Amino acid sequence: MRLTWTFFSKQEPTVTLTVVYLPKLDKFRSAGYLETVTNTAYVGWDSFRIFNTGGQADKKALFGSLIRVDQFSPLSI
Secondary structure (H helix, E strand, O other): OEEEEEEOOOOOOOEEEEEEEOHHHHHOOOOOEEEOOOOEEEEOHHHHHHHHHOOHHHHHHHHHHOEEEOOOOHHHO
């Protein structure tokens, strides 16, 4: 599953994030991974639910806790 989340802030530039649910990540405790080049997050179900139905503050906090990587490879997990 995939969704797009856009965060608008007066003090910061707009952030548009593509969020991709990967079942392989369900077993990990981390929030997920943020591929910085494409601004795509790869997350497990709990994080996906927050991006899908959570409040803006929860989404922003989760975005901040994603592990930043240059390139994400699902085969490496």
